[in-house]
Amino acid sequence: MGDTGVMPAPDTDPxxxxxxxxxxxxxxxxxxxGPRPAEDGVPAIALDGVSKRFGRELVLRELRLEMAPGRVAxxxxxxxxxxxxxxxxxxxxxxxxxxxxxxxGYDLQRQGDEVRRRVALLSVLGGNYAMLTARENLQLATxxxxxxxxxxxxxxxxxxxxxxxxxxxxxxxxxxxxxxxLARLLLLDPPLWLLDEPFAALDEDGRRxxxxxxxxxxxxxxxxxxxxxxxxxxxxxxxxxxxxxxxRLVRAGGPA
Amino acid sequence: xxxLVAVLTIARKDLLQEARGRAVxxxxxxxxxxxxxxxxxxxxxxxxxLRRSAPGVLWVALAFAGVISxxxxxxxxxxEGAFDQLLxxxxxxxxxxxxxxxxxxxxxxxxxxLMTPVTLVLYGARAGGDAWLLPPTLALxxxxxxxxxxxxxxxxxxxxxREALLPVLMFPVVVPVLLAAVRASEAIVQLSNAPLAGSWxxxxxxxxxxxxVTCTAIFHLVVEE
Numbered sequence: 001m002g003d004t005g006v007m008p009a010p011d012t013d014p015x016x017x018x019x020x021x022x023x024x025x026x027x028x029x030x031x032x033x034g035p036r037p038a039e040d041g042v043p044a045i046a047l048d049g050v051s052k053r054f055g056r057e058l059v060l061r062e063l064r065l066e067m068a069p070g071r072v073a074x075x076x077x078x079x080x081x082x083x084x085x086x087x088x089x090x091x092x093x094x095x096x097x098x099x100x101x102x103x104x105g106y107d108l109q110r111q112g113d114e115v116r117r118r119v120a121l122l123s124v125l126g127g128n129y130a131m132l133t134a135r136e137n138l139q140l141a142t143x144x145x146x147x148x149x150x151x152x153x154x155x156x157x158x159x160x161x162x163x164x165x166x167x168x169x170x171x172x173x174x175x176x177x178x179x180x181x182l183a184r185l186l187l188l189d190p191p192l193w194l195l196d197e198p199f200a201a202l203d204e205d206g207r208r209x210x211x212x213x214x215x216x217x218x219x220x221x222x223x224x225x226x227x228x229x230x231x232x233x234x235x236x237x238x239x240x241x242x243x244x245x246x247x248r249l250v251r252a253g254g255p256a
Numbered sequence: 257x258x259x260l261v262a263v264l265t266i267a268r269k270d271l272l273q274e275a276r277g278r279a280v281x282x283x284x285x286x287x288x289x290x291x292x293x294x295x296x297x298x299x300x301x302x303x304x305x306l307r308r309s310a311p312g313v314l315w316v317a318l319a320f321a322g323v324i325s326x327x328x329x330x331x332x333x334x335x336e337g338a339f340d341q342l343l344x345x346x347x348x349x350x351x352x353x354x355x356x357x358x359x360x361x362x363x364x365x366x367x368x369x370l371m372t373p374v375t376l377v378l379y380g381a382r383a384g385g386d387a388w389l390l391p392p393t394l395a396l397x398x399x400x401x402x403x404x405x406x407x408x409x410x411x412x413x414x415x416x417x418r419e420a421l422l423p424v425l426m427f428p429v430v431v432p433v434l435l436a437a438v439r440a441s442e443a444i445v446q447l448s449n450a451p452l453a454g455s456w457x458x459x460x461x462x463x464x465x466x467x468x469v470t471c472t473a474i475f476h477l478v479v480e481e
Contacts (some may be wrong), residue, residue, distance in 0.1 A: 091339060091344055092343075092344070093343060093344070093481065094481045113346045113348070115348075116344060116346040117346045119344070120344070121341075121344055123341070124337075125336045125337030125338060126336055126337065127337040127338055127341030127344075128336055128338060129325070129332075129333075129336075130270065130273075130332070130335055130336060131270065131273040131277045131332065136269075136272070140265065143262075143265045144262055144265060144266075144342075144345040144346075144347050145345055145346060169336075177336065
């Protein structure tokens with residue numbers, strides 16, 4: 001086991017991200033209001049032989065992985081390798097066809113609400129309501145996650161959207177929509193961040209904002225799994241790089 | 257956060273979007289008006305036949321408008337992954353269904369309240385002394401229709417042929433509701449028979465209860481993959 005916290009699982013294919021948590025455990029803040037798993041050392045992500053099939057196509061194949069809380073990992077792979085499918089599965093939007101997946105000890109299929117209290121997904125599309133303002137989109141998020149009193153305007157300001165807080169999302173450019181998704185992530189700040197191509201559509205200023213957010217997330221002990229084609233930029237924050245090829249996890253190692 | 261807050265938040269969000277976009281309002285108002293006028297032309301100048309047709313035509317126009325509004329309520333959600341994001345919040349799936357149902361129901365009830373006097377005038381019908389029964393008939397009938405329409409709109413939202421499939425799937429199921437609603441309306445408008453209308457309304461309430469319990473209980477199966 002190296003400093004990266006990555007080691008091959010001895011009798012499993014293919015690998016394990018060590019549960020040795022070098023950073024502090026995520027504080028029970030953000031959307032995670034429910035009870036935390038009783039045991040210490042519970043992995044943030046645990047996949048045990050997880051496969052996913054769409055019709056005849058096997059998109060994920062026998063994934064085995066453990067990722068400790070407080071780790072940042074980059075998920076790489078070509079288009080169609082299964083990165084988005086894995087992220088959507090961890091966010092409870094897809095069910096594993098086979099195998100068992102847990103987030104902070106909670107089973108994705110049987111304890112979906114507990115998982116959703118601890119996870120946020122920044123998707124490629126942004127996930128915004130076009131006919132709501134930026135502020136209303138975030139207010140919707142805080143109301144539905146029970147984060148009453150959360151500072152929506154501060155989150156918008158951090159994402160560089162203070163000037164357009166009252167603007168309808170459908171008038172935003174792709175980059176502004178991505179920033180709005182980022183503002184929602186900063187506002188909810190759950191223990192597990194799932195980011196799907198987070199740098200895409202952002203301008204240089206937006207990319208720096210995201211980098212600052214990732215740095216702060218690391219310091220607060222958040223667990224981050226991000227799918228990205230911009231490896232040079234994303235691995236700067238990563239403890240490990242996971243590589244998917246044809247739905248198989250072929251590599252789980254340091255970012256070198 | 258209580259489930260009721262989630263229901264009201266989601267309903268408010270849907271109504272707010274519609275108030276701003278007005279896409280459904282324009283489409284349903286125009287479509288309903290065209291349906292009422294075309295049916296009047298098709299029936300002809302027989303004033304008795306027109307009068308007797310009024311309740312049925314009103315509910316047919318409302319049903320067509322309901323297909324448009326319920327389909328669109330999910331369609332606008334699907335743009336830019338907003339519905340996906342909604343499902344990522346730790347909110348019971350039943351609350352999401354009830355929120356969208358509440359918005360659809362309120363919208364169609366208001367539409368029905370607007371269309372009823374227009375229909376009565378256009379078709380030469382009169383509600384008489386039992387006119388007070390029309391609003392509860394509309395509310396119960398539209399509730400049953402909205403329940404089925406919202407459920408099937410969610411079911412077909414991700415399908416390529418959703419526009420064609422939604423009416424094909426939902427109209428066979430919605431027939432008992434439409435039948436009871438039309439019969440109750442007939443008893444009020446043509447027969448001035450409040451007890452008969454009350455019987456149909458009881459049956460309508462029964463249908464609504466069954467659909468409400470069933471659709472709410474199994475909605476998670478529709479939106480979960």
